[in-house]
Amino acid sequence: MRRVGIDKLKKDMVLAKPIYTSNGVILLKEGTLLTEKFIDKIHDIDVDYIYIRDELSEGIEIEALISEETVLSTKKALEDSMEKMRKGYFSASQSIVEKVDAVISEVVANPHVMVSLQEIRNRDEYLHMHSINVCVISLLIGKKLNYNDAQLRHLALGAILHDVGKTQIKYDVIRYREDYVEKEYKIYKEHVRLGYEMIKSIPQSSLLAANIALTHHEHYDGTGFPLGKKNTSIHEFSRIVAVANEYDNLLYNLPKDTHMRHYEIVEMIVSRAYTWFDPEIIKIFRKSISPYPISTGVVLNDGRIGIVARLNEDFPTRPVIRIIDEDSMVAIGEVDLSVNLSTLIIDEKEIDK
Structure with missing residues (x-):
């Protein structure tokens, strides 16, 4: 398979990966022969690229860290849990705790030490898919740090719910933060404290997981928020999630007319070692995420x-x-x-x- 931007789609191309609507329904299945009507549908769902299969890319496959079935079921559980938590029903979040265990099992069992993390994602499903991707990347780093089962569980739960506080804010706080005006940014920063309080209220959660939501925007040099912590006074879990969060934001949540090549994203993350990010975590990140994903x-x-x-x-x-x-x-x-x-x-x- 190979990746193709939607502006390059042509009639009779063959889909190599299914395309889903934001609510998880298959729009076009794998193997679909593209028609003009199908190309119009793809443009309507606001994705940047798809994957096709042709003679140029025969035998090229992308192996995911977790299965498509786990992604879809986790996304559904996350949507339901976040909506119920937004309304104050925190006991309803038990399903996402169970899904986190499934994600951990698949990441730990996967033998690959480097991944190509680029899926077809439309902007309407940003918050939920972002949360899953941050969880997966964080677990990959935690695995390389030889975390035990308990540590991985705290890390995974905090990572997948790190942005849950955004569900309590009425303004649009989904956009990449550098696109905000001052008033929006002040409101945006409240999501970390809101998320901390929400995760503390979840049965079978932990203060370690809640602390990730509170401190994943702290910077290694002390210039982050909300507490201005620095260096190792920031818990290692939060230092991991900070890197995973920024990577996924740069990959999928830049302003609509802004584009960065994947290797430029990796280079930007690496360049922020010692300022935004823990340099030891960055060393592991560099060995975990390919700057040139398969099919590029x-x-x-x-x-x-x-x-x-x-x-x-x-x-x-x-x-x-x-x-x-x-x-x-x-x-x-x-x-x-x-x-x-x-x-x-x-x-x-x-x-x-």
Whole structure:
């Protein structure tokens, strides 16, 4: 499979991944042959790209850290729990506690140490999918820190509910915060205290999980909010969630007309070590998230173009590239950048056949 921006969709392309509406209903199933009508439907649901299957990308697969079934069931439980918590029914959140256990089991059992985290996501489902993704990334980091079961559970619950306080704010606080005016930003900052109080009220939760909601916007250099904590006075769980939260925000929640390439997002996160983020957590993040996700089109320093076919988990910036002849638009072989050290990726590129 390969990733294609929705502005490049063409009739007769074949879907490699199903597309869902924001309420979890399948809009178009895997294997669907695109028609003009289907392309119009995809444009209507406000996604940036989809995945297709063709001869260029034959055999290229993206292995998720957790199954699609777990994502969908967790998203439904999270939607229901957040809505009931918003109304004050905190005992109803038991279902999300149970789903967290399923997510932990799948992340721990997954043998991969590096992932390509890019799913088809529309803006209407931002809060719930953001929460799940932050949970998964945080668990991957916690796993590499050799956390025990109890630690992973506290981390996962705090991560998946880190933004629950936003459900108590009437203003639109879903947008990326740098897009706010001063009044909005002041209101936005209240979500951490609101979330802290909400999580404390959940049966079978913990103060450690609640503290993640309170302090996931603290910065390593003390410039964050709400308490201005710094360095290791910020609990390690919150330092992990801070990184996962910012990564997912940059990936999926930038202002609508703003676009960053994936490697630029990773570089920005890494550049904030010692200021926003714990440098030790950043070291683990760099080894966990590929700057060039599988199925991404790229340009090499020798002018050739290709598609990221596989990751080299010991060499995050040097994946295996399927080379595409630009004249015939045919795959002509693969290059392992961990072996061919003089060859580098210099940019992403939409492969438009």
